[in-house]
Amino acid sequence: VGAGAVQQVADPYANEPKRHPALVVRSQQPFNAETPIDVLGTSRLTPNELFYVRNHLPVPHVDPATWSVRVEGEGLKRVELSLKDLTTKFKKHTVTATLQCTGNRRDQFNEVKKVKGLEWGVGAIGTAEFSGARLSDVLAYAGLDADAIDDVEHIQFEGLDSDISGTCYGASIPVSKAVSRHEDVILAYEMNGRELPLDHGYPVRIVAPGITGARCVKWLSRIIASKEESQSHWQQKDYKSFSPNVDWDDVDWSSAPAVQETNVQSAICEPRPGEVLEGPIDEVEVRGYAYSGGGHAIIRVDVSADDGKTWTTADLEPVYDRRYRNWAWTLWRTSVKVPEAKDGHIKLMCKAVDSDYNTQPESPEAIWNLRGVLNNAWHEVSVSIA
Amino acid sequence: VGAGAVQQVADPYANEPKRHPALVVRSQQPFNAETPIDVLGTSRLTPNELFYVRNHLPVPHVDPATWSVRVEGEGLKRVELSLKDLTTKFKKHTVTATLQCTGNRRDQFNEVKKVKGLEWGVGAIGTAEFSGARLSDVLAYAGLDADAIDDVEHIQFEGLDSDISGTCYGASIPVSKAVSRHEDVILAYEMNGRELPLDHGYPVRIVAPGITGARCVKWLSRIIASKEESQSHWQQKDYKSFSPNVDWDDVDWSSAPAVQETNVQSAICEPRPGEVLEGPIDEVEVRGYAYSGGGHAIIRVDVSADDGKTWTTADLEPVYDRRYRNWAWTLWRTSVKVPEAKDGHIKLMCKAVDSDYNTQPESPEAIWNLRGVLNNAWHEVSVSIA
Numbered sequence A, B: 001v002g003a004g005a006v007q008q009v010a011d012p013y014a015n016e017p018k019r020h021p022a023l024v025v026r027s028q029q030p031f032n033a034e035t036p037i038d039v040l041g042t043s044r045l046t047p048n049e050l051f052y053v054r055n056h057l058p059v060p061h062v063d064p065a066t067w068s069v070r071v072e073g074e075g076l077k078r079v080e081l082s083l084k085d086l087t088t089k090f091k092k093h094t095v096t097a098t099l100q101c102t103g104n105r106r107d108q109f110n111e112v113k114k115v116k117g118l119e120w121g122v123g124a125i126g127t128a129e130f131s132g133a134r135l136s137d138v139l140a141y142a143g144l145d146a147d148a149i150d151d152v153e154h155i156q157f158e159g160l161d162s163d164i165s166g167t168c169y170g171a172s173i174p175v176s177k178a179v180s181r182h183e184d185v186i187l188a189y190e191m192n193g194r195e196l197p198l199d200h201g202y203p204v205r206i207v208a209p210g211i212t213g214a215r216c217v218k219w220l221s222r223i224i225a226s227k228e229e230s231q232s233h234w235q236q237k238d239y240k241s242f243s244p245n246v247d248w249d250d251v252d253w254s255s256a257p258a259v260q261e262t263n264v265q266s267a268i269c270e271p272r273p274g275e276v277l278e279g280p281i282d283e284v285e286v287r288g289y290a291y292s293g294g295g296h297a298i299i300r301v302d303v304s305a306d307d308g309k310t311w312t313t314a315d316l317e318p319v320y321d322r323r324y325r326n327w328a329w330t331l332w333r334t335s336v337k338v339p340e341a342k343d344g345h346i347k348l349m350c351k352a353v354d355s356d357y358n359t360q361p362e363s364p365e366a367i368w369n370l371r372g373v374l375n376n377a378w379h380e381v382s383v384s385i386a
C-alpha cells in the first residue's frame, strides 16, 4: 500500500540487522530479545542497542529517500508524507516513554499452566526519549476535525513488515488517544537522539505512550481513520486476556477488548534470581522498575522479604509529582532486613500502587490467560546468602 | 462565604431530615447509612431514599430562594450564581453516575487489623441519574480559558456543612477533570429526576463521575480555581492510602496523593453472608455489582465457589460497549456449580477486570491501610445449604 521501497529478498530473514550480543535472545526468526537485567532498573533511559526487540515478522529494509506514510480514511483527505515532510512541516515533539511488550513477565504464567507465546522474563520493557511529529498534528493536517469526529472511533496503523502472503502488521488505538494533545502520541523518527534503529521501526514508528507496545506500529506505512478497529490478527485474535477458565478450545476472541492502556506493573531487577549474596548480611539492597499504563503515576512500591508479613516502602526516582501524563517508568530502590532463621534462603517480593490506587494481584493463578499477556502478579526473586 | 441562608439552631443535629427506615445506619450524628443489600445489584438506579448517605457534619438547611454559589479564583472573574441562574443560563446535562464512599467495604480490613473509620459493608455505593450544569460551562462563564490554565491546577469546592468552629467541608479535583467536556462533572440540582434530597446536598452538589464520593461536595457554596489542592482536613489528612506498615504513629500524610479516580471494585449482593439456601441444589445464583473509577469499563467479572480453583464468567448488564467514559457500575449475575463434599458450606468469591486489565487483589492484608480506604480485595460471601 502506497508506502515504502522495501527491498525483497529470497530468504526474508537473510538481511536482518546486527544486534548487540548482550541482548537476551528469545527467538531468532522473527528476532525477539530482552534487555539484559543489569541495565533494567539502573538507568532511566535504555540504550538503543540494548532496548528489548519485539518483531512479529522479518525486518523490512526501507529506503528513507523514497519512504512515505499515507494518511487517509473517514473525514480525511488522502495525504502522503515523506520523511522530509514529517521533519519540516510539523513541530518536533519529544516524549520520554516506556514501551512494554504485552507478554512481559509471561514466564511466571508457565509455572501455573503452559501458555502460548514467547518466554519473556522481566526484560520486555524499556524507556527511551522519542522525538517525532505529533499524531494529532498529522491528523489535523489531513483534515481531521478533533471536535467533529463522530465518524471516527479508531486510528489504524499499518507497518511495512509483512508475511509471505503480503499481509502486513497492523494495529489501532482509540481516536480519543490519537487526537488529544494531552496524549502525546507521535510518529517517531528519533530514539534517544538518534535515528530509529532498524529493529525499532526505521525510519518511522508510532509511539503511543501509556499504551501497550503492540499498538506502536514500526516501519509505519499507513494511517487510517476509521469507525472500525484494525482487523489485523494482532488486534483481533491476540493481545487480549480472558478468564483462567478459558482455553484455546473455547476462546471467543470477540468477548474481550484489545489491550490498550496497561495495568500497574513492577519487577525486581537486583538482586537477580538465584543470586548468591556474600554473608553475613543484615540487609539486602533491592531495586527495580514500576510502571502503569494510561499515564498513571506510580505512587508507591513496597518490598517484602518475609512473604508479605511486613513491607518496606522503596525510594522512587522520580518521586511522584503529578497524577496523569506519566509516560515513563519509575525506578525504585530500598534495602530490606534479612529475616532470621531462613537457612540462607530469601524470597523477595515487590508490588506497586498507581495514582488510581490500583495494585498488583498477589499471584498469577487468577490472572492466567491462554495467551499469557499482562502478567502483573507480585514479582518474586529468590536468592541465597553464602 | 457569600453563599447560603443556612438556618442556625442550638443543637446542630436537632433538625436532621427524615430517613427511610430500610437504610442500614452506621452512625446517627453525623448520619451515615448504607443502601440495603437487596436493592444493590438488582436495579441499575438506586432510589433516592435508599441511596447511601455519607455525611461528615450536620445537614445544613438551605433556602433555595436565597442560595447561590460563588465562583472565583485564579484567572476567573468573581461570579455569584443563583439556582435560577444555574437552571436558565446553562444547558441541563444529565449523567448516570456511580458514587462510592472511599471507605466502602472497610469492614473486611477490620478482620486484618482494626482501622479508624465507619464500619462500612458493601453498601456505601449507589448509582443515580444526576442532572445539572456542567462545571466546564460554569468555569467558562466565569472566564476560565481551558486552553490557558497554567495558573490553575485544582478546582476546589466548599460546602455549607460546617463544624462548630465554622470550618466547612471542602475538597478539590484536578483541573483536567474539571474543564474537559469529556469528564461530565456537573453542579447537580436533580437526582433521578427529582430535586436533590436534603441528605444528598440540596439544593446543589458536585457530581464528579469516576472520582471518589468524598470530592463530590454537597450543599455547594463556593468554587475556587487554584494552583493548590483544597487544604481541608478531608483532602489533606484523610482519604489517602498508605502501606500496611504505616500506622497512626508514623504516618506522613503528604507522602500519598489524595484519592481521586478509584480502583477496580466488585461485590456479591446475593446471596447474602450467612444465608441458608434450601437444598439439595446443584447450582447457586450469584449477583452483584462491579465498578471502576476514571470512566474505565468493567469488561469481566469472575465468580468462584471453590477457592479460586475454577472461575465462572458472569453475565454483565450492560455488556461492555466502550472503553472510557463509563461512569456507572455494571451489574452482573451468573450461577455457579456447588462443589461436592463441602458439608453444606460454600464460600463464594468474585473479582472484576476493567478496560485497562487491572484486577482486584486476592486478600485485604497487603492493601490494609490505617484509614481503611479503597478496599477492593476479592469479595467473599459464605453461605450454607440446609
Ligand SMILES: [Mo]
Pocket (backbone or CB within 6 Å): A261, A262, A263, A264, A292, A293, A294, A295, A296, A354, B356
Ligand atoms: Mo494504568
Ligand SMILES: [Mo]
Pocket (backbone or CB within 6 Å): A356, B261, B262, B263, B264, B292, B293, B294, B295, B296, B354
Ligand atoms: Mo479505574
